[in-house]
Amino acid sequence: MSNPQVLRIYLEGPMLKTARDGSFNFANVLKSAVEAAGWRVEWHLTGTQARARAPELDGYALYHAEAPTHDRALTFRRAYHYPFWNIEQFQQRWRFEVARSTFDPALIDPDKARHFVDKLRSRVLPGPSPSRGEAILVPLQDRIRLCRSFQTMSPIEMLDAVAATGRPVVATLHPKLQYDMEDTAALQSLVDRHRNLNFSTGSAALLRDCAFVATQNSAVAFDGFMLGKPAVLFGQIDFHHISLNVAELGVETALAMADSHAPDYDRYLYWFLAEKSINATQNDAGEQMLSAMRRGGWPI
DSSP: OOOOSEEEEEEOHHHHHHHHHTOOHHHHHHHHHHHHTTOEEEEEEOSHHHHHHGGGSSSEEEEESSOOSSTTEEEEEEOSSTTEEEEESOSSGGGSTGGGSOOOGGGSOHHHHHHHHHHHHHHHSOSSOOOOOSOEEEEOOSOTTOOOTTBSSOHHHHHHHHHTTOSOEEEEOOTTOOOOHHHHHHHHHHHHHOTTEEEESOHHHHHTTOSEEEESSOHHHHHHHHTTOOEEESBOOTTOTTSEEHHHHOHHHHHHHGGGOOOOHHHHHIIIIIITSEETTSTTHHHHHHHHHHHTTOOO
């Protein structure tokens, strides 16, 4: 390898623009840290051709929310809310370092955690105090008729199982996805069978007053933690530690336990974000980034 001390960072168009013009804080900190370590940073537009060529180039590569293309590549993505980030070896969140770590609430200062979450909630979920209603919120994602390797069942089967409890169920469709005619027919079939099932828009508005969240691995469930909402997970994800997991408990048991499930949300969110993610606004953010790269096998 002729010049190993070069880092090529591959980004989508809008993010690439902000990285180049200096308005992307994470990128600014990353560049400063890498250059201070004696490496050179290059910004590149990602895409099929760029990703195919990357393994042939010397040095190292970093992608945003894309799978690494070779053994000298890593990926980074936001830990649900700014300014928190992860740099990882794998694209899938359930393979992140935090997902494989053990959460011990006894190690977290409760007052520090409470202050942290109060501040976070006021910023990302402002509004009145949440209440515990009767409806189960089911935020649907993509490929709703397909059961993938990280799921216990397809999203359609999940919604059917939740509605079979007889409780009020409100499902929402992902706002950035388009569902085809077969998807629509499958959803209509569930509505025809379950009078307690309704559809709505805007999961955030429903989250504040729902009973709990049932999902494959939607980020809506993570936001629900800030409002004290239990989560029943039908798929794998990085925030599984305080959730009720169908793969471990079974569908009926997990859903039945949700109403009384009361983990320490504040301590968990503090651990997950403040301790297991990179806060790009902290003075030591650059060193945290370099540590994550070393954990991924880079000699930096």
